[in-house]
Amino acid sequence: MSRMNRTDRPYDLVLFGATGFVGTLTAEYLAEHAPASLRWAIAGRSERRLQELRERLPGGASVGVLRADVADPASLRELARQARVVATTVGPYVTYGEELVAACADRGTDYLDLTGEPEFVDLVYVRHDARARETGARLLHACGFDSVPHDLGAYFTVQQLPEGVSLTVDGFVRADAAFSGGTFASALNQFARPGRMLAAARDRSRHEPRLLGRRASAPTGAPRFAKEVGAWALPLPTIDPQIVRRSARALERYGPDFRYRHYAAVAHLPVAVGGVAAVGALAAAAQLPPARRWLSGRLRPGEGPSAEKRARSWFSVRFVGEGGGRRVCTEVAGGDPGYDETAKMFAEAAMSLVLDDLPSTAGQVTTAVAMGDALIDRLRAAGITFRVAARR
Numbered sequence: 507m508s509r510m511n512r513t514d515r516p517y518d519l520v521l522f523g524a525t526g527f528v529g530t531l532t533a534e535y536l537a538e539h540a541p542a543s544l545r546w547a548i549a550g551r552s553e554r555r556l557q558e559l560r561e562r563l564p565g566g567a568s569v570g571v572l573r574a575d576v577a578d579p580a581s582l583r584e585l586a587r588q589a590r591v592v593a594t595t596v597g598p599y600v601t602y603g604e605e606l607v608a609a610c611a612d613r614g615t616d617y618l619d620l621t622g623e624p625e626f627v628d629l630v631y632v633r634h635d636a637r638a639r640e641t642g643a644r645l646l647h648a649c650g651f652d653s654v655p656h657d658l659g660a661y662f663t664v665q666q667l668p669e670g671v672s673l674t675v676d677g678f679v680r681a682d683a684a685f686s687g688g689t690f691a692s693a694l695n696q697f698a699r700p701g702r703m704l705a706a707a708r709d710r711s712r713h714e715p716r717l718l719g720r721r722a723s724a725p726t727g728a729p730r731f732a733k734e735v736g737a738w739a740l741p742l743p744t745i746d747p748q749i750v751r752r753s754a755r756a757l758e759r760y761g762p763d764f765r766y767r768h769y770a771a772v773a774h775l776p777v778a779v780g781g782v783a784a785v786g787a788l789a790a791a792a793q794l795p796p797a798r799r800w801l802s803g804r805l806r807p808g809e810g811p812s813a814e815k816r817a818r819s820w821f822s823v824r825f826v827g828e829g830g831g832r833r834v835c836t837e838v839a840g841g842d843p844g845y846d847e848t849a850k851m852f853a854e855a856a857m858s859l860v861l862d863d864l865p866s867t868a869g870q871v872t873t874a875v876a877m878g879d880a881l882i883d884r885l886r887a888a889g890i891t892f893r894v895a896a897r898r
Contacts (some may be wrong), residue, residue: 524548614641622652650848668830
């Protein structure tokens, strides 16, 4: 199925889960920044809430409304049939996401989500990558703070280094922000499923083709004091290094032997130790159903920080890249990472798939592989910093 065959669909872009916390922020961003020529719609299970959202959007009269429900697979297939691109905020994705991926892969519809769930991404690869390649669908995961700044930041850093040589990149994340109920629910869900997550990763490794003549790795680094950023560096057990590694496997520009390590940068050792203890306690509690239910009630999906809190929030990711006798330090930085900037990244990624002249790709791909420079240019224009801080 050629992508040209999709131009007669009613909508260029459909945002599914538009009435949730991040979904609403994304809809508001699209209403403010999408070109007038973009044919887009909001979708979800409550038509009343969708209509109320549309009435609040600038120029909302031109925005379509589509009813779809994860409990109704036929409605998801109809959603995929009507759009060139479907962007979904409905998670936890391992629970609610696969039917929509399957529908998009089968219809040749590009798909984006905000998942940070490695199990879901691996399951999608095994079950739907081949069909998406047949139909021309691009399946993109982690199109928010997980993992756009890290994936594109590593890609941007590599471009500042010599070609054809072994390269190493370390990423150091700093942030001051809160998180939403949806993010919290996804994290709890993953902490509760370590065995299934490992099984999905092993199944993926059996299906992925071997990388011939090149290497790309993302080992877990050891905790250390990182002089290059003047902070304690703690390994971050997120999906981000996996996404960076997959970009490096797909793109020869990362060199014959590429290694990426991912850290949280923490200024004070007691804070670092406390953070590790808190994550460990949360992971342990998630194994116990009563504790997991109690934790789930503390912050429900659809809830999130106030506009005032988000306005004070920020993030910065510093990258240190080396290779071929060169060293470069770069930075990707912006405002509130979990919500305002995630909505911006998500919306710009979706619009890039619709509007930009991009490489020919299909199947499960990363933002660096599918959009690369085009998305960096979009995010820079939208106020997210990509800069070279130092070279030697």
